[in-house]
Amino acid sequence: MSNSNRYFPEVRVRAVRMLFEHKADYESAWAAMQSIASKIGCTVETLRKWVRRAEVDAGQRAGLTTDERERLKGRYLLLQ
Numbered sequence: 001m002s003n004s005n006r007y008f009p010e011v012r013v014r015a016v017r018m019l020f021e022h023k024a025d026y027e028s029a030w031a032a033m034q035s036i037a038s039k040i041g042c043t044v045e046t047l048r049k050w051v052r053r054a055e056v057d058a059g060q061r062a063g064l065t066t067d068e069r070e071r072l073k074g075r076y077l078l079l080q
Contacts, residue, residue: 007042015040015047016054 018036019029026032030044037047055061064072 007040007046011040011042012050015042016050019047019051 015036018039019032022036023029023032026035033044033047033051037044040047052061053066056063057065057067
């Protein structure tokens with residue numbers, strides 16, 4: 001598995017879900033990320049990126065969704 005895909009998608013989904021479900025149990029979102037990242041076995045920054053991507057995909061944060069990014073990447077590859 002390459003470094004960019006070191007974690008299975010199921011692990012990513014579970015980690016993000018855990019953060020959303022348990023964020024209120026911690027004094028801050030960062031504290032929740034630190035705790036959950038240590039349980040999952042990833043870095044806090046990795047979890048933070050997964051959460052931001054999930055928020056964009058859910059329409060809770062501005063930005064291109066994963067599907068939009070993939071479509072643009074495919075168009076770019078066709079133009080080369």
